[in-house]
Amino acid sequence: xxxxxxxxxxxxxxxxxxxxxxxxxxxxxxxxxxxxxxxxxxxxxxxxxxxxxxxxxxxxxxxxxxxxxxxxxxxxxxxxxxxxxxxxxxxxxxxxxxxxxxxxxxxxxxxxxxxxxxxxxxxxxxxxxxxxxxxxxxxxxxxxxxxxxxxxxxxxxxxxxxxxxxxxxxxxxxxxxxxxxxxxxxxxxxxxxxxxxxxxxxxxxxxxxxxxxxxxxxxxxxxxxxxxxxxxxxxxxxxxxxxxxxxxxxxxxxxxxxxxxxxxxxxxxxxxxxxxxxxxxxxxxxxxxxxxxxxxxxxxxxxxxxxxxxxxxxxxxxxxxxxxxxxxxxxxxxxxxxxxxxxxxxxxxxxxxxxxxxxxxxxxxxxxxxxxxxxxxxxxxxxxxxxxxxxxxxxxxxxxxxxxxxxxx
Ligand SMILES: [Fe+2]
Numbered sequence: 001x002x003x004x005x006x007x008x009x010x011x012x013x014x015x016x017x018x019x020x021x022x023x024x025x026x027x028x029x030x031x032x033x034x035x036x037x038x039x040x041x042x043x044x045x046x047x048x049x050x051x052x053x054x055x056x057x058x059x060x061x062x063x064x065x066x067x068x069x070x071x072x073x074x075x076x077x078x079x080x081x082x083x084x085x086x087x088x089x090x091x092x093x094x095x096x097x098x099x100x101x102x103x104x105x106x107x108x109x110x111x112x113x114x115x116x117x118x119x120x121x122x123x124x125x126x127x128x129x130x131x132x133x134x135x136x137x138x139x140x141x142x143x144x145x146x147x148x149x150x151x152x153x154x155x156x157x158x159x160x161x162x163x164x165x166x167x168x169x170x171x172x173x174x175x176x177x178x179x180x181x182x183x184x185x186x187x188x189x190x191x192x193x194x195x196x197x198x199x200x201x202x203x204x205x206x207x208x209x210x211x212x213x214x215x216x217x218x219x220x221x222x223x224x225x226x227x228x229x230x231x232x233x234x235x236x237x238x239x240x241x242x243x244x245x246x247x248x249x250x251x252x253x254x255x256x257x258x259x260x261x262x263x264x265x266x267x268x269x270x271x272x273x274x275x276x277x278x279x280x281x282x283x284x285x286x287x288x289x290x291x292x293x294x295x296x297x298x299x300x301x302x303x304x305x306x307x308x309x310x311x312x313x314x315x316x317x318x319x320x321x322x323x324x325x326x327x328x329x330x331x332x333x334x335x336x337x338x339x340x341x342x343x344x345x346x347x348x349x350x351x352x353x354x355x356x357x358x359x360x361x362x363x364x365x366x367x368x369x370x371x372x373x374x375x376x377x378x379x380x381x382x383x384x385x386x387x388x389x390x391x392x393x394x395x396x397x398x399x400x401x402x403x404x405x406x407x408x409x
Contacts, residue, residue, distance in 0.1 A: 005201065005238075005297050010290040012205040016217050017283055025219035026280040030310055032222075033277045037314035040270055044316040051270050051318055053079040056146060059153045072157060073227055076272030077329040079321060083146050083254065089323035092137035093256035093348055096180060099135045103390040112384050128187060131384045133177040134375055139394040141254055141350050142175045143403030151354040154250045154328060158229045167229035168247070168358035174365040175406040176246050177378045178351035181253075183264050183341055191264070191339035194315060195300035196275075197251065198244060198331040199237050201292050203279065203301065208234040213279055221276040226330060233358040240298025245364045245380050246355040251335075252328040253349040260320025264341025265349075266327060269303075269314045269334040277311050278303060278334075303334045328354070365408040372396075372407060 016022070043050045052071045058064050059080060072078045100106070109131075132138070141147060155170035203209045208231040215223040233247045259265040278301070282292040293307040305312050315336060318327055329335055341347060355361050367379045373396065375388045387393050399407060 002297075006290045008205050009201055009292060012210075013283060013289060013292070016204065016210075019217065020219040022219065022280055022283040023285070025216075025221060026284055029221045029276055029280055033271070033274065033310045036271050036273075037269075037311050040314040040316060049319065050316055051075060051077055051079055051268060053081065053319065056080055056082045056150065060146070060149055064153070069157060074272060075270040076226065076274075076333040077268050077270050077327070078154075079318060079325060079327050080150055081321070081325045083150050083326045084141070084144065084324035086323045089254065089256050092141065092350070093323065093346075095137050096132075096135050096256070096348075096350075097182070099390070099392050100130060100132065100182075102392065103386075105130065105132070105386065108386055112386075128181055128183040130180050130182060131377060131381065131386055132180060132390075133378055133381075134372060134387050134390075134393045135180075136392065136394045136398060138177070138180065138350050139398055139403065142177070142352055143400050143406060145402070147254075147352065148173060148402060148406075150326065151250075151356075154354045155356045158227050158249055159225070160229045162230040167231070167233050168249075168356040168361070170249075170356055172357040173406060174246070174355050174357060174361050174408065175368075175403070176244070176248065176353055176355040176361075176364075177368060177372065178353070179381070180351065181347070181349045183347040185263075185341055185344050185346065187264060187341045188339065192300075192337040194267075194269070194303045194312070194334050194336040196278075196303070196332055196334050197300055198248065199235060200295040200299055200301040201297055202235060202237055203275075203295075204282065204292055206235050206237075208232075208236070213275070216276045216279050221273070221280070224273065224276060226272045226275065226332060233360045238297040243298055243380065244353075246353075246361045247358060248331055248353040248355050250328040250330060250354045251333075251351075252326055252353050253351045255321045255325045255327070256323055256348040256350060257346050258320065258322045259343070259345070259347040259349075261317040262338075262341075263343035263345070263347045264338045265347045266318045267315050267336045267338060268318065268329055269311055270316065271311065271314055272330055272333065274311045274314070274334060275332040277308060281307050326352075362408065365406075369408045372409075 151173045160166045211231045371378050376385045
């Protein structure tokens with residue numbers, strides 16, 4: 001960490017520690033977190049569903065019950081099945097493979113290695129991620145009606161009211177162009193240790209984050225509501241390749257193949273309040289005054305057994321999902337990609353999150369649109385620009401009316 005940031009951290013920690021009895025707050029929180037983690041771990045061991053699941057048809061028809069909504073809010077994640085027809089997602093999978101092959105992606109990658117070190121500090125290294133953003137299947141998945149309906153449902157799980165008006169418009173969503181994962185069966189080297197995105201040390205230091213987490217920092221963690229949107233679009237993150245500049249109500253992906261436990265895919269800690277543990281843990285006496293349990297600028301915020309042993313037992317795999325199913329998680333939800341893919345099929349996904357209309361997202365969408373028109377990598381990502389001369393890349397002619405709106409074009 002550079003000296004300036006180290007000083008910020010030191011100052012912010014001293015301030016937060018002076019405001020409340022962080023030791024007492026953490027002690028009471030810890031009991032609650034251990035209890036919740038135990039509930040999750042035991043349910044998962046019995047083979048019960050811990051990650052809420054629902055069918056896209058119920059979202060489309062407005063048939064999701066309040067009980068299910070409450071469950072999603074408590075768990076901080078959800079599987080929504082059948083957002084796309086299975087056959088359509090399978091076709092996309094083949095099409096992306098062709099696109100990469102036809103344009104010699106792997107050979108070009110070797111030439112450009114080393115531009116993206118976002119995951120550099122996480123123990124397991126880099127996953128099988130492809131730096132392409134504008135293949136036709138990716139663009140089609142982002143602009144699909146069913147995807148827009150799904151995102152509207154998810155955005156509306158938030159309480160959008162803020163002190164100066166609504167924090168975002170839950171009914172209008174921008175496209176956030178992200179990469180794609182294609183993970184080979186048998187792969188052992190490309191996992192991701194448990195982490196959360198959308199800020200590391202900023203979560204303690206940034207004034208907007210301090211307001212979002214105010215009840216936690218005041219020691220009243222039970223009063224914290226992860227779904228209050230106020231100030232969420234006003235956080236400022238350290239600029240770095242592959243740190244998301246948009247506010248996402250949910251991170252997410254769409255499955256292109258069948259994948260589940262043991263297939264080297266996603267695990268989650270399905271406790272939406274677990275962020276309280278991460279925040280208060282770093283303020284305890286056994287963490288150095290200028291340290292936040294290893295948080296590093298411009299990197300994912302790692303969560304590990306040394307500091308966060310109370311919540312780690314709750315790290316559970318997603319259930320098996322198929323092509324066209326989607327998985328979604330709150331920006332504070334801890335997630336990981338298993339170290340080993342023990343299955344027999346590729347575990348492939350297209351990353352599509354929910355990023356609703358607000359000033360922050362609009363500003364990014366405009367910069368992103370310029371990159372799209374040239375086929376460059378979006379502004380958040382390492383400027384690999386693989387697709388500039390790729391054959392078969394999506395262009396503005398491939399955008400629907402909705403797609404143009406989502407791209408600010
Ligand atoms: Fe992540």
